[in-house]
Amino acid sequence: MTRAIALFVGLTLVGLFALLNWNTFVTPQPLSLGFTTVDAPLGLVMLAIVGFLSVLFIVWAMTMQAGALMESRRLAKELQSQRELADKAEASRFTELRNFLTAELQTVAVSQDQTRALLVSRLDRAQESARAAQEETANTLSAYIGELEDRLERAQVVPAQYERTDTLARR
Structure with missing residues (x-):
């Protein structure tokens, strides 16, 4: 400009x-x-x-x-x-x-989803395994207690009032 x-x-x-x-x-x-x-x-x-x-x-x-x-x-x-x-x-x-x-x-x-399904199945197996182990432990413990009571009864160390209730049921 x-x-x-x-x-x-x-x-x-x-x-x-x-x-x-x-x-x-x-x-x-x-x-x-x-x-x-x-x-x-x-x-x-x-x-x-x-x-x-x-x-x-x-x-x-x-x-x-x-x-x-x-x-x-x-x-x-x-x-x-x-x-x-x-x-x-x-x-x-x-x-x-x-x-x-x-x-x-x-x-x-x-x-x-796959991981969740795998985790749930593992938890179910672990729970089932724990339940089975608990039942086995309970059975083993009951067997030991029963064996102990039998030994005590044979040795007649246990008074009659402490007799097992399951022995009464067997009679």
Whole structure:
């Protein structure tokens, strides 16, 4: 923007200078073109060259600006399409992650169920084993006590009031 203002101010000063010295600008002078000489107003020729170069520069600047705008729009569209592609890829990754986590959680749940079933069966076996050991111990203890009572009865160390109740049932 500042360049355009500087160019406008410069062209305005050249135009003002030409207007103030208009008589000198239009006075014909002999001009050498290299192979011939021509009588023409030097100021007008120089003013025409400056005007032509200014128009040429303005056209060039507008072309550059238009090209930059077109490139900017193209890049914006490409950026938008890349952003949409990235969003789709991100959504795809999230879907893939969700599916993976679901599968892993199902695997963990199955493993947990298997572990629970194994643990319950082991506990049942341990409980059954403990019950069998307890019954065996109780039977062994009863047998020892019974054997002791029999020995004591044979030795007649046990008074009659302490007789076994199961011996009464046998009689």
